[in-house]
Amino acid sequence: MALVKYNNNSLSAITAASSLSSGAMTLIKEQTASSSSTIDFVDGTSDVVLDSTYPIYLFTWINIHPSADNTKLQFQGNAAGGSGYNETITSTSFYARHDEGDSDTDISYNTTNDLAQGTGFQTLFAATGTDNDQCASGYMYLFNPSSTTFVKHFISQNSTYSHNEFNYNEHTAGYFNTTSAIDEIQFKMSSGNIDAGTFKLYGIKDS
Numbered sequence: 384m385a386l387v388k389y390n391n392n393s394l395s396a397i398t399a400a401s402s403l404s405s406g407a408m409t410l411i412k413e414q415t416a417s418s419s420s421t422i423d424f425v426d427g428t429s430d431v432v433l434d435s436t437y438p439i440y441l442f443t444w445i446n447i448h449p450s451a452d453n454t455k456l457q458f459q460g461n462a463a464g465g466s467g468y469n470e471t472i473t474s475t476s477f478y479a480r481h482d483e484g485d486s487d488t489d490i491s492y493n494t495t496n497d498l499a500q501g502t503g504f505q506t507l508f509a510a511t512g513t514d515n516d517q518c519a520s521g522y523m524y525l526f527n528p529s530s531t532t533f534v535k536h537f538i539s540q541n542s543t544y545s546h547n548e549f550n551y552n553e554h555t556a557g558y559f560n561t562t563s564a565i566d567e568i569q570f571k572m573s574s575g576n577i578d579a580g581t582f583k584l585y586g587i588k589d590s
Contacts, residue, residue, distance in 0.1 A: 408441070412584045416577035418450060424584050426463075426566035433566050435529040437586030442525070442568065444582050446518040449511060451575030453546045455496075456519065457504035460528075460535070460559055461567035468569045469502040474557025478509060483548045496555065504571065507539050508553050512546030518580065519543040521553075528565040535559040 412431050414422050424442070426433035433440060447456055459468035476496040481488045496506040508519045521541030528535050536558045543551040559565055570582060 407588050409437075409586045409588075410583060411586050414582045416447070416580045416582065419577045420571065422570045422577060422582050424568045424582075431584065432586060433528060433568065433584075434564070438527050438589055439587040440525045440528065441522060441585040441587060442570075442582065443520075443522045443585070444570070444580055445520050447511070447520065447580035448518045448578045449513060449572050449575055450578040451572065452513045453510045454575055455510050455573045456507045456541075456570060456577075457573055458507060458523070458568060458570045459504045460565040461569070462561055462563035463566045465563070468504070468567070470565065471500055471502055471560040472498045472505055472557055473500055473560055474498045474505055474555060476506070476553065476555040478551050478553040480509070480545075480549045480551045482550075487549070493553070496553075498557065500560065504573075505555070505557065506573065507555055508541035509543045509545050509549070509551035510573075511543050513578075514546075517544045517546065525565070525568070531562055531564055534561065535565050 412424060412429065416422055424431050424433060444456065460470045461468050462470060474497050476493040477491060478493055479490040498505060507523065508521060511517050511519045519541055521539060523537055523539035526536045527533065537556065539555040541553045543553065545551055
C-alpha cells in the first residue's frame, strides 16, 4: 500500500472539511449507567440516530456492574410505530468458561439464553456479581435495522467476570423476526438495576 505525504502547501489548499474522510465508524451516543433501571437508545431522541443513516450499528458496553448478584444483561427492540419492547426473536448462544482456581473449564451451547420465536428480552452475557471488581464488557452489531424487507440480524460477544469467579466468553446471535424497521433498543439487567457502566452507540458506513 502506497503512503501519501502532505506538505504545508497541500494542507493549506483544503477549503472544506468535507475534503477529509471522517472515518467509517461514528460515535452517535454515549450513556453512563448509575443505578439505572434501563438504558434506552431511541431514534430521534436525545441525539440518537437509529435509522437508514447507517447500514450497521454497533453497541458497546464497558464495565457493566449490577446492583443485584447473579444477574445478566439483556436487550430487546421496538419496531417503528410499535409499543413495548416485545419483538419476536430467534437466537442461539454458546460460551467458553474458565474458573480462577484453574479447576473447571467448559465450552457449551447455552440453552437458557436462546429464544425460539420468543418475545422476551434476549440475554447477552453470563451472570455477573456485586463484588466491587466484578463486571462485564462486550459489544453487539445490529444490521440494517431500518429495512422493511428483511429480518434484522444481531451478533454479540462478551467477556464476563461472573458471580462465581469464572471468566465467560459468551457468543450470541439471532434476528428480530419482523420486516418492520427497528428504531428503539433497550438494555436492562435480568433483575435489579445497572449499578454502573458505560454504553456507546456507533454507526458504521458502507465500505
